[in-house]
Amino acid sequence: MSADPHQQALIKAARRLGIETIYDGDPSQSPCDRVIYRTRERSVTIVEGCIYPGLTPQVDALCADKHRTKSVFRQCGIPSPRSIQLDRNAADLQQQLETFWADAPSGSQVVCKPTLGTNGEGVTMGLRDIESLYTAIQRAASDTLVIEEQADGYDLRLQVIGDRVVAACIREPAYVTGDGHSSIGQLMADRDRSIQTQNPQNRLLVNDETLQLLEKAGMTVDDCPAAGEKVTVKQVANIGQGGMAIDVTDTLHERYQAWVDCLAHSLPLDIFGLDLISPNPQADPKENHTVALEVNAQPQWLHHTFSERKQHDIPKLILEYLLQL
Numbered sequence: 001m002s003a004d005p006h007q008q009a010l011i012k013a014a015r016r017l018g019i020e021t022i023y024d025g026d027p028s029q030s031p032c033d034r035v036i037y038r039t040r041e042r043s044v045t046i047v048e049g050c051i052y053p054g055l056t057p058q059v060d061a062l063c064a065d066k067h068r069t070k071s072v073f074r075q076c077g078i079p080s081p082r083s084i085q086l087d088r089n090a091a092d093l094q095q096q097l098e099t100f101w102a103d104a105p106s107g108s109q110v111v112c113k114p115t116l117g118t119n120g121e122g123v124t125m126g127l128r129d130i131e132s133l134y135t136a137i138q139r140a141a142s143d144t145l146v147i148e149e150q151a152d153g154y155d156l157r158l159q160v161i162g163d164r165v166v167a168a169c170i171r172e173p174a175y176v177t178g179d180g181h182s183s184i185g186q187l188m189a190d191r192d193r194s195i196q197t198q199n200p201q202n203r204l205l206v207n208d209e210t211l212q213l214l215e216k217a218g219m220t221v222d223d224c225p226a227a228g229e230k231v232t233v234k235q236v237a238n239i240g241q242g243g244m245a246i247d248v249t250d251t252l253h254e255r256y257q258a259w260v261d262c263l264a265h266s267l268p269l270d271i272f273g274l275d276l277i278s279p280n281p282q283a284d285p286k287e288n289h290t291v292a293l294e295v296n297a298q299p300q301w302l303h304h305t306f307s308e309r310k311q312h313d314i315p316k317l318i319l320e321y322l323l324q325l
């Protein structure tokens with residue numbers, strides 16, 4: 001049995017749909033988890049549960065690079081936050097930062113993230129001055145970084161299958177809700193266990209970001225919040241880091257589908273995730289300063305299967321699409 005939670009979900013869906021599954025090669029020999037899904041008419045191979053046959057190495061590399069992806073956003077008329085890409089070893093680093101900062105509206109905040117990052121790892125948000133930006137750059141795990149204006153709004157994630165937006169959810173950074181007697185550390189450990197039952201790869205762990213957020217709020221992990229009190233323990237809204245997914249598919253504004261049509265044809269790619277920041281997913285994104293952050297060419301979609309309000313059978317939709325059922 002595959003150890004990958006996305007592949008496991010696909011295998012379960014295949015069993016329900018009467019689709020044959022075959023492990024491609026010896027999993028102990030191959031570093032990749034490859035499964036063939038086969039009907040009488042067709043077969044497809046899915047690697048690690050999220051690499052589908054339509055993804056070419058060129059498109060994969062384009063989407064992995066947050067700076068290059070912006071050229072496709074521009075081509076499709078999709079706004080994205082103003083940004084620069086820089087090498088932190090560049091001789092003129094200070095000059096580049098000053099030029100970037102000079103054009104930022106006063107009071108704005110900046111994000112520093114690896115050009116090739118995933119899962120919210122290494123993303124530093126809320127940088128308010130050039131000194132803290134400089135510190136974030138020096139602490140970053142990568143040399144090549146994107147420095148970007150921080151957008152306000154909900155973290156909106158769209159799942160696209162065969163050019164269609166099939167699911168949309170907003171993601172909230174991880175929080176815990178007090179019960180009057182457990183400490184923040186205990187509440188986080190409880191939620192960590194519970195989210196691992198949804199996807200064993202998702203974790204809610206205390207890290208520097210947690211400690212800084214709590215310190216700003218005048219708290220520590222040993223404090224016990226009052227019953228019902230909500231304490232935010234992460235800044236980034238990634239599900240992999242304990243974030244909550246709240247489904248908004250049924251009320252999503254129709255322009256998102258038009259944007260996805262253009263992206264699907266321009267990249268080109270048929271199955272992907274699109275990350276945006278939107279103040280209100282129901283409203284026209286052209287008119288409310290919605291911006292696109294990145295295209296996930298190897299999309300994680302399990303959160304749509306356990307989101308709040310509505311759940312989607314994404315593995316079934318993927319198999320039906322790929323096998324033309």
Ligand SMILES: Nc1ncnc2c1ncn2[C@@H]1O[C@H](COP(=O)(O)OP(=O)(O)O)[C@@H](O)[C@H]1O
Binds near residue numbers: 118120149235275
């Ligand atoms: N410019 C930005 N404005 C607001 N939030 C951002 C911005 N860039 C990143 N974030 C936050 O960080 C998260 C991760 O950033 P993203 O660009 O999607 O990279 P990845 O998911 O590959 O790590 C986003 O989901 C969002 O919460």
Ligand SMILES: [Mg+2]
Binds near residue numbers: 119120275294
């Ligand atoms: Mg992302």
